[in-house]
C-alpha cells in the first residue's frame with residue numbers, strides 16, 4: 014500500500030485535532046491553570062499540524078493591474094507555419110483506415126477537444142465499426158502544461174510521488190512520439206504502416222506546406238516524425254491554450270461568480286468538505302492559467318466504478334491497472350503500489366465532456382460529484398451490492414485512497430456534501446468552460462453568463 018501523501022496525513026492530523034476540539038468554528042475554552050492542559054485554538058491546532066490555512070474566497074481584488082494578456086509559456090514562441098500544418102494534420106480524415114477518422118473525431122473542437130466519436134459506451138469509437146479505444150479521450154487543450162513523468166520529492170514525504178506524463182497512465186513524455194499511438198493503433202485511427210501514412214502526406218493537399226515547414230522527408234520514418242513535430246506545435250500553441258473561461262476572467266478581476274458558483278469554489282477548496290483542490294490544484298492569486306490547471310498531474314487510486322459497457326470488461330478478470338502498466342525502465346512505475354492509479358485529470362472544460370474518468374463510466378458531471386459525496390458513506394449507491402471498489406482487483410484494493418477528507422468518512426455517516434453542495438460544485442465546474450464551448454454546457458452545469466456580460 015502506498016503511503017498517504019504528507020498532505021493527507023497532515024490533514025488527517027488536523028481533522029483529528031478538530032474532532033478533539035469538538036467544535037468547528039468556535040474558540041477553545043479559556044486556558045486552565047495547568048499549562049499542559051491548555052487547549053489550542055483551531056488555528057493553533059492547524060498550525061501545529063503544519064497545515065497552511067488558506068484564505069477563503071474571495072482573495073482576488075476587484076480589479077487587477079498585472080493581468081497577463083496571453084498565457085505565459087516556456088520555450089520558443091509559436092512557429093505559425095508549423096502550427097498551421099499541425100492543425101491541417103489534426104483535422105485530416107484521410108489518414109485513418111478506412112478514411113473518415115481524424116484526431117478531431119475523438120478530440121472534437123466543439124467539445125473542447127475531447128469526445129466520444131459517436132460512441133455511448135464511455136470510450137470513443139475508432140475508425141472501424143465495433144472497434145473502441147481502451148479509455149475515454151481527454152481534452153487536448155492546455156497540453157503545454159503537462160510536465161514530463163517524474164517522481165516528485167517532498168522533504169517530509171516517506172516516498173516520492175509520481176507526477177506528469179501524457180495519457181491516463183503517464184506512459185508518454187513526448188507529443189512527437191505520442192501521436193504515433195492513436196495514428197497506428199488498430200482500435201483508433203488504424204493508419205496502417207508509416208509507408209502508407211507517408212504516401213498520404215507527401216501526395217496530399219498540404220504536401221507543399223509539409224515540405225516547406227519540415228524540409229524534404231527522406232523516408233516514411235522521417236515523415237512520421239515530421240507529423241509528430243507539426244502536431245506537437247499545434248497542440249502546444251496559444252490557440253490550444255485559450256484561458257477564456259469565466260474562472261480565468263474571475264482571477265483577472267474581470268468577472269464575478271454567482272452566489273452558487275462562489276459556494277462551489279469554497280467547497281472545492283474547503284479541507285473539511287470537498288477538498289478537491291488537494292489534487293485538482295488551483296491558484297486563485299495567479300492570472301497564469303498554468304497555475305490553475307485543476308490538477309497537480311499526480312496519480313491517485315480513486316476507485317471509479319467499473320464500466321460494464323466496455324467490450325473488454327465482458328471478461329470478469331479484465332482490469333485496467335493504469336500507472337503500474339506503464340513500461341519505462343528509467344523511471345519505472347511498475348511497482349504494484351501504483352496499480353489502479355490514474356493521472357488526476359485537469360478539470361478545465363470538464364463540463365463539456367461526454368464521459369468522465371479513465372473508463373468513462375459516468376456520463377453526467379453531477380454523477381461524478383455525487384460519486385465523491387457517497388463513495389465512503391454510502392458505497393451501496395456507487396457499487397453493486399457487496400462489490401465495493403469493483404474495478405480494482407482484490408489484491409490491489411489496499412491501494413485505494415481512503416485518506417483524502419472526502420473519502421475519510423464513516424460508512425453510514427452524513428455525506429460530506431449535501432445535494433445543494435453538489436449542485437454548487439457542478440455550477441463552479443461550469444465556470445472552467447472556455448468561451449467557445451459554453452453552448453455545450455446544457456445538462457452538465459447551469460449556463461453561466463459569459464465573462465464579458
Ligand code: HEC
Pocket residue numbers: 103114115116117118119120130137138139140146147148149150151152153156159178179180181182188191192195196200201202244248
Ligand atoms: C479513436 C479515438 C481517438 C483518436 C482518433 C485520437 N485520440 Fe488521442 N486520445 C484518445 C484516448 C482514448 C486517449 C487516452 C488514452 C490513454 O490515456 O491511454 C487519448 C489521449 C491523447 C493525448 C494525451 C492527453 C493527455 O492529457 O495526456 C493526446 C495528446 C492525444 N490523444 C492526441 C491525439 C492526436 C494528435 C490524434 C491524431 C493523430 C489523436 N489523439 C487521435 C482517443 C483518440
Ligand code: HEC
Pocket residue numbers: 151281287288289290291292293312313314315316317355356357358359360363366368369370371372378381382385414417419438
Ligand atoms: C485524492 C485526489 C483527488 C481528489 C481529492 C479529488 N479528485 Fe477528482 N479525480 C482524481 C483522479 C485521480 C481522477 C481520475 C480518476 C480515474 O479516472 O480513475 C479524478 C477525476 C475527476 C473528474 C473527472 C474528470 C474527467 O476529465 O473525466 C471530476 C469531474 C473530478 N475528479 C472532480 C472532483 C471533485 C469535484 C472533487 C472534490 C469533491 C475531486 N475531484 C476530488 C483525483 C482526485
